[in-house]
Amino acid sequence: MCVLSSILSDLKNIVGPDRVSDSPEVCLAYAFNPFWGRDVIVRPDIVVLPRTPEEISQILKVSNEYGVPVTPKGAVGGGGHGGPLRGGILLDLSLMDNILLIDTVNMKAVAEAGCSFFKLSQEVFKRGMLLPTAAYGSGPSVVASAVDPAYAFGGTRYGGNINLVEGLEVVLPSGEIVRVGSMAYFDKEFGPYHRYITGPDLIGLFTRSNGAFGIITKVAYRCLRKPRYWAFNAFAWPSDMLKECTQAAAEAASIEIFDIHFNNRVRWDFKSEGPKIPENLYFVLTFAIDGFNELELLGREKAVREICESYGGTYLPNVGEDFHAVWPGDFLPEEKILPPRSTLPAKIPRSYVYLFDELIHPWSWMPQIYEKMARLCADYKLAGLVVDGFVLNNLCSSTQFTISLNDKDSDAVKRYIQCRNEFRKWFLDKGGTFQYRLPPYVPDKVWANQPDTLKLLKRIKELFDPNNVLSPGTFELFEER
């Protein structure tokens, strides 16, 4: 019996034959491809659908026995997370999607790893609480929202979703199941009540780890009380007043506005319906303002208005309300991003929205960041630049740039790559960091600004995972072994 057959047999014994597949086509659907294109295809050899941490534990023991890499994945591959770097076993956690606890008295929620963030968010919301909401499609899993760099609406006051995570259940590479933070008390009468239990905070060990230190199987969130009163306001500035726009956002962020979002007008120009931005205005700040009573709301609205107007901003009626009415990525130009079609219906040119790297930088740097990217796009003749900036509570920005690009146009793709590389170099030289750690997409230099951290992480990785079976590419260890 060959090794693959033995592994398959062992896996089927653990989860049952229906939840294991080595079909090349089934595996291909999990390939590492951050867009609905196929820049890089790295297919797992086997896909397994576990339902419990105990099953994952046994799978990891098998993977250690054979030295086979294991990559965990939720349903979403928005940025290509969770794709394997090279073959091995892929664990699709989508079937582990139960909500285990919603405690309205102590304002806590616990869900399994594969539960979508939106599903949990809805259930929490129905019970008078809320979680800052991720800005992605149907939402990644609760784990991805927590430990990947998910910056949600509400981030201006609360930061990343991880700031609301109080506990995790994790299966370590050895197969041990551990609970850290508040999850240590999940099965006690108090429940998952406090993140900072005895000893150091170990949640951070698994944050941004891309599954390298363990597979998270449960997440405990601290929930927020749902405010009763909301207002959504927008202000805009002309193209030569980006600095003033940025200063207004920083000042509003410092008074803990629920959310501030930054865009250029192109987002609205793409949309066929809804309010438009006046011709003379270019940069837009959208504010989500809340209050537990009407007076509080009015006071906050007034403060935001005074700040924006003092920096020359113009109030835009309806824009803010429309922006937050529902939160799909609805600025995508539908007719431009349809995939290829055959004879029915009529052929539509192939074109996609291409994402540049997602960046983390001081909010105060936004004018330079934007101007650099806009200038490079102009130089490389790339059109349709959209900027999305989440103003965070530490006065940093989580910024993403997108452009529209026909990926059948090899010259345009080449220009896009040149533009991206030139920007990356400039950005990294300043000390910038990326939201995503996505080998091989994000350049090697991502660790260049933090060599000591990388060294420590590698040592921890060696201790936790001596066979390097879990998400082995995460800390550049792939090439070394």
Place this chain on the structure above:
Amino acid sequence: MQCASCYYKGPIVPHNWRELPPFEWSPPNKKCPSYEYFKFRAFSPVGRGNLASIVFDDPNFPVTDSLIKIVYTCTGCGTCSEICKAHDPWTVIWALKEYLTSRGIKLPNPLPKLFANIENCGNIFGTEKPPPVNRNIPKKGRDVLFTGCFMRFTQPNLIETIIYVLRKAGLNLAWLGDEELCCGFLPGQQGDIDKMEKQAQQNVKRLREAGASRIIVSCAHCYKALRDYYPKLIDTFPFEVVHISEIYARLIEKGKITFNKKLQKKVTYHDPCFLGRHSKLYNEPRAVIESIPAVKLEEMERRKQWAYCCGSGAKAISLCYPDFSFSISKERLLEAKEKANTVVTSCSSCVLQMRRAAAKLGVEIYVQDISEIVAEGLE
């Protein structure tokens, strides 16, 4: 991007801070029937989209049985494209089927035989003698009924019912009868557009010769084919195509259909995928049902654009993958049963699928075509 909205549990968008998402943004948890059954991402819309993007660009990509199964277990329900307007996965999957067909693949059984039947006999059943219809119906006229071969062979009494109802309302329909051919929807949906085009040409020629200006269709698949696909395949398509529920709704509004009987029953309504999501006809069938005295319409949670497939899967799933098909039907029937003892629908494929599934699975629910409940109210 791979947001997974098309199949992942939970709404498409979150709450808007003040309230939960409106109905149109909040599909129920189960979205894609084939993903729910097979569980692997490859069987989801985005998974098939990934495969499509690779297959389209690689003429040598091996077409294996596994690939065929992944592609042809898409029910075509279209929920994914209702969710994802940007990537429109259902159309991508349809284009993939068309591409694979153009490469001469072997379709899952029994599709090749059914397509040969269409070629040889003009219907999917492969026989030239359909069951008799006990009505004297003219072959020529302005308003022509198009029954489709599925209804013609499996539910001939429904044709009689339609003629009965419309004659009572003063509308005398013509019908091509044995001259009418398969609409071509089945091969078209499975990627053989040429075959659908051929059926379209022959049917349009015969409808022209019959003097038709308005075509009335009861089967949701025929309706979709005639209303939306034929005009794209035929240079001149000078017909108005209306669904039977639209005709009933208009006649009720004009007072030409009046009900004599109180039915005193609670019913629920199942939106056929190709009448609802694919054709956006949601209100007319409901208006018809609600106009029948003493009928109470109880809506299922999954309704209108979020209605779950009945299991027929544009006929192909029930024919090629019966176990999968019945598993979908079971879920839909039990959902309907929670609301009422009668489920009404507006497509002959849905009617037959749900009747067969109810009998096989032992679900005690009465399945009625919309024409049947209208006729019941008239008696």
